[in-house]
Each structure stands twice: as structure tokens, then as C-alpha cells.
Amino acid sequence: MEISVHLQSPISILHFMNEFKQLSEQMRQAVNAEMKNVLNASEAQPDLFHGMLHYHMGWRDEQLQPADVNAGKQIRPVICLLGCQAAGGDWQQAIPAAAAIEMLHNFSLIHDDIEDASPTRRGRKTLWTIWGMEQAINAGDAMFAMAHLALNRLVDRGVAAETAVHALRRFDETCVALTQGQHADMHFETRDSVSVDEYLAMITGKTAVLLSLCTELGALIAGRDAQTIHNYAQFGLNLGLAFQVIDDILGIWGDEERIGKSASTDILTKKKTLPVLYGLSQNEALRQLYQQENTDEAFVQKAIQVLNSTGARDFATERATYYSQTALQHLEEAQPAGPAFAALNQLSAMLLNRDF
Numbered sequence: 313m314e315i316s317v318h319l320q321s322p323i324s325i326l327h328f329m330n331e332f333k334q335l336s337e338q339m340r341q342a343v344n345a346e347m348k349n350v351l352n353a354s355e356a357q358p359d360l361f362h363g364m365l366h367y368h369m370g371w372r373d374e375q376l377q378p379a380d381v382n383a384g385k386q387i388r389p390v391i392c393l394l395g396c397q398a399a400g401g402d403w404q405q406a407i408p409a410a411a412a413i414e415m416l417h418n419f420s421l422i423h424d425d426i427e428d429a430s431p432t433r434r435g436r437k438t439l440w441t442i443w444g445m446e447q448a449i450n451a452g453d454a455m456f457a458m459a460h461l462a463l464n465r466l467v468d469r470g471v472a473a474e475t476a477v478h479a480l481r482r483f484d485e486t487c488v489a490l491t492q493g494q495h496a497d498m499h500f501e502t503r504d505s506v507s508v509d510e511y512l513a514m515i516t517g518k519t520a521v522l523l524s525l526c527t528e529l530g531a532l533i534a535g536r537d538a539q540t541i542h543n544y545a546q547f548g549l550n551l552g553l554a555f556q557v558i559d560d561i562l563g564i565w566g567d568e569e570r571i572g573k574s575a576s577t578d579i580l581t582k583k584k585t586l587p588v589l590y591g592l593s594q595n596e597a598l599r600q601l602y603q604q605e606n607t608d609e610a611f612v613q614k615a616i617q618v619l620n621s622t623g624a625r626d627f628a629t630e631r632a633t634y635y636s637q638t639a640l641q642h643l644e645e646a647q648p649a650g651p652a653f654a655a656l657n658q659l660s661a662m663l664l665n666r667d668f
Contacts (some may be wrong), residue, residue: 343389346411350462364451389414391524397652401534408465409529415459422452437610445602486525493517520552543646557632560585587624594622
């Protein structure tokens with residue numbers, strides 16, 4: 313599968329990639345500085361309340377000593393800031409929004425780890441395995457509240473109060489959608505049958521709406537009109553959907569050396585992904601196969617064979633292509649410009665052009 317991202321700039325590829333690297337690194341540094349300010353992170357030894365948050369963010373170790381641990385790619389805040397600048401705004405004005413979005417994402421991770429009983433996150437023990445479930449829930453709640461405090465700092469950057477209130481409303485509406493998506497994801501684990509439409513609604517809430525908020529707030533803070541803001545929001549939404557569906561495809565048919573994980577895990581765990589749900593809706597033999605309790609390599613190979621016969625891979629690829637093309641169409645209609653647009657295109661290419 314290959315999805316083309318067409319650049320609308322004469323910049324050479326080498327210069328273009330350097331531009332993205334430089335812009336994104338500068339933006340990440342600014343966002344991390346903002347988050348450290350909001351979360352009261354300094355060189356001083358933190359109390360346990362703040363130290364747990366700093367640990368999750370990768371700034372402290374289990375003994376709350378200084379650490380520098382990979383805290384993820386931070387794609388969401390970068391997209392927010394790139395969107396703001398591409399829409400003609402000053403990306404530094406949008407830093408509080410980008411920080412709020414990244415903190416909201418991390419709140420969800422803290423709670424997800426508890427709900428999924430995950431022992432590790434980013435190569436380290438999760439909060440709840442160190443300090444207990446109750447304290448981890450409280451830490452997640454604190455991160456959620458502080459994300460709102462971060463967003464309120466927009467007015468300190470010269471953003472109009474009316475715009476800040478609008479941003480806060482969209483932030484909270486997205487929070488509700490995120491929890492609805494998480495609810496559906498957990499509910500699906502208790503059900504034998506889930507439809508393709510239900511799954512697409514779930515990933516919209518769990519994954520795509522937050523990416524949509526990133527681009528929407530960027531354009532909003534840039535002061536664009538309602539239609540342009542809508543185009544940016546739809547760009548982010550469809551980009552998120554395409555990313556998740558591509559991830560589902562790679563989780564079954566991906567080259568393990570390229571994707572960095574076993575391509576059989578989704579089948580072994582009977583994970584309800586788009587290709588699997590489509591295959592189950594089309595084939596009785598696959599439904600019977602998925603009813604057996606034990607899974608092994610023979611189960612994986614048989615499941616993939618049946619999935620191939622149902623056209624599940626083609627179906628998922630067509631959906632990914634549709635979402636990708638829709639995303640890029642909305643980006644073009646938004647008429648972005650400048651170096652940030654070039655960087656945004658590069659980031660889109662990185663997310664979408666993951667082949668097997």
C-alpha cells in the first residue's frame with residue numbers, strides 16, 4: 313500500500329526535510345518548557361504529588377531524581393503549532409494550546425494504563441504499578457485539570473479572550489469524545505460481535521478527534537474564518553483516521569523489521585481491528601476460527617489466509633486511501649502557506665506513507 317502526499321512547494325526534498333526537523337524541534341522545546349511551567353517542574357526536588365506527574369512525563373525517575381526519558385514523538389502539539397503558522401498565525405501564541413493538548417493526551421495515557429492493566433509505558437513502569445492505582449487515578453485527574461490551566465494561558469500570549477473561551481469549549485467537547493471512544497473500546501472487549509461502523513466511530517473518538525482538535529485550534533488561534541478552521545479540523549480528523557487504519561493493516565501484514573514489532577500480535581490477541589471486523593462480517597469460517605480459545609502460529613496463518621480470501625486487506629486499504637485523500641483535500645482547501653505548510657506536508661507523509 314502506498315498513499316501519495318503531493319507537495320505544493322518547489323523546495324528541494326533535502327531542504328524541506330531539514331526545515332521540518334528544525335521547526336519541529338524548536339516547537340517541541342517550547343511546548344516542553346510550557347508544560348514544565350504548568351506542572352511546576354524545576355530543578356528543585358518535587359513533592360510526591362508533582363513528582364508522579366514529572367515521572368510520567370519522563371523528567372524524573374522512580375526516586376524522583378532528574379531523568380531524561382523519551383516521552384513520545386509529541387506529534388499532536390507539533391501539528392497544532394504547524395497548523396497555526398501555516399494558517400498565517402504566530403505559532404508561539406498557540407504554545408499554551410499545544411501544551412494543553414499534549415497534557416490531555418498524557419492524562420488519557422495514565423488512565424488507559426490503569427484500565428488496560430498495562431505494566432509498562434515508554435520502556436518504564438507505569439504510574440499505577442509504582443504508586444498504586446488510587447494515586448495514579450488521582451495523578452491522571454491532576455493532569456487533566458492542569459491541561460485546562462495550560463489552555464487558559466492563551467490570554468497571556470495575547471490571544472483574545474473570546475478566542476480562548478471558544479478554544480476551551482472545543483477542548484472540553486473533545487474530552488467528552490475521547491472518553492466516549494475509550495468507553496466503546498473497553499465495551500468492545502466484552503462483546504463477541506462489533507460492526508465495522510461501530511469500530512470506525514470508536515477510533516474517531518479515541519484517536520482522530522484529538523488530532524482534529526490540534527489543527528482546529530491552530531487555525532482558530534491564527535484568526536482564520538469558520539470555513540478555513542473547518543477545513544483544518546477535517547484535515548486533522550481524516551489524518552487521524554487514516555493513521556489508525558494504516559496501523560491496523562500493518563498490525564497484520566506489516567514488515568516486522570520496518571514496524572518494529574511482531575506483525576502477528578493483533579491476530580494472536582484477537583484484537584478487533586478494521587480488517588478483522590470486516591473479515592468476520594464476511595466469513596463464517598473466520599467467525600468459527602475466532603471462537604477457539606487457544607491461539608498459536610497455526611491459528612495466525614489460518615486467520616490471515618481467510619482474511620486474504622475475504623478481501624479484508626483491500627477493504628482496509630481503500631478506507632485508508634479515502635481518509636488520506638480527504639485529509640489532503642481539506643488541507644489544500646485551507647490554502648496553507650509558508651515553511652510550516654511544507655513541514656506539515658512532510659509530517660503527513662511520514663504518518664501516511666508507511667508501507668509494508
